[in-house]
Amino acid sequence: MRTFNQGAQGAAPAPGANGGGGGGLQGRQTQGTIAPIPIAIPVFLGPDPKLSTAISDVISEDLERSALFRPLDRASFLDQVRNINAAPRFPDWRAIRADALVVGSVQQASDGRVVAEFRLWDVSTGRQLAGQRFATSSRNWRRVGHIIADQVYEKLTGEKGYFDTRVVFIDETGPKDRRVKRLAIMDQDGENVRLLSKGNELVLTPRFSPTSQEITYMSYGGEHPRVLLMNLETGKREVVGDFPGMTFAPRFSPDGQRIVMSLQSGGNSAIYEMDLRSRQRRKLTAGTSIDTSPSYSPDGRQIVFETDREGTQEIYVMNSDGSNPHRISFGDGRYSTPVWSPRGDYIAFTKQLSGRFLIGVMRPDGSGERILTEGFHNEGPTWAPNGRVLMFFRESPGEKGGPRIFSIDLTGYNERQVHTPSFASDPAWSPLLN
Secondary structure, three states, rough: OOEOOOOOOOOOEOOOOOOOOOOOOOOOOOOOOOOEEEEEEEEEEEHHHHHHHHHHHHHHHHHHHHOEEEOOOHHHHOOOOOOOOOOOOHHHHHHHHOOEEEEEEEEOOOOOOOEEEEEEEEOOOOOEEEEEEEEEHHHHOOOOOHHHHHHHHHHHOOOOOOOOOOOEEEEOOHHHHOOOOEEEEEEEEOOOOOOOOOOEEEEEEEEHHHHOOOEEEEEOOOOOOOEEEEEOOOOOOEEEEEEOOOOOOOOOOOOOOEEEEEEEEOOOEEEEEOOOOOOOOEEEEOOOEEEEHHHHEOOEEEEEEEEEEOOEEEEEEEEEEOOOOEEOOOOOOEEEEEEOOOOOOOEEEEEEEOOEEEEEEOOOOOOOOEEEEOOOOOEEEEEEEOOOOEEEEEOOOOOOOOEEEEEEEEEOOOEEEEEEOOOEEEEEOOOOOO
């Protein structure tokens, strides 16, 4: 058994756990609809029913939100789990049409830590697909549920999970013409919201590092925008530099050692790369166009960006040294805010067309363009670390309207609002916690 804390995840196989996956139970997210896997998640065993129920509910809610699983009503269960180390009565679970079963237990250790254990079973074959044990401080109990949900998701879909992650965003309060914008962070399901700034300066467009719990963001504390680097575990802030004319915060390179950004000079803007250790900058684009919103490919060899060099906003891809810039967007409308998927297979974008704001994806060569959602004002797509789900924010109209964060998967059929205490914008998804 190993221990994890807010910044680290630990897991050891439980006795008898089978590390193999799949068996007869495999589902995969595709471009079309998919029949969700019926899964039974009884309340975990343990001396504290409230805690056991809460952790079981986190697992169930994570899996249900993915739209790839259909947690069954616990009132329909025929078998009452009394010992997670004993084989379940599979005929009882088949009778309620469960394809998969998750059982577990939650205990409180003498030092106050929460100790949780789970088993994942393929009901049709009677095969155990996974089993692990975790220990954590009591304040991190929700992470146990997220990590177990990730394990179930991966074993039954063949894709990495994304539930044990966080999202940094801009918390917005107050009247529409006097909004107070504060940096905030939450779990991917909208829980555990924590403010990271006090609201005495305007903050915009936070971006997560792909390798650590660090973010960059823009701050308007003075006359010009300033880019800051924040360590989310320690709260330490570091000034990257003052950048007049900047409109979006920089994005990290895949190794977390460099950032790429757009800087304005006169009426034009160009793409620059900065080494975070030396603070040396190099210019990647030149000319009279407005080049902005750069984002690295996951291998760091290419950069996608937005430019008006052909008269309207289009998406271009170039090598990371600035060579071979070429257009990949050819549809109607104006394209903006491109961001490369962590898997490398898609680029997400915002598109304005006939007064509508669309969120879509295309392949890196521009083929396969597909619109996932549209609304009054959609903006700012950000990828889950498994590259299969996006978050974005949507502005609602009217004097009392404001931005809210939504998630949607690559099928375009599973759009959900991520509920936050107040208005919220500019989400940026973390890598998996570790």
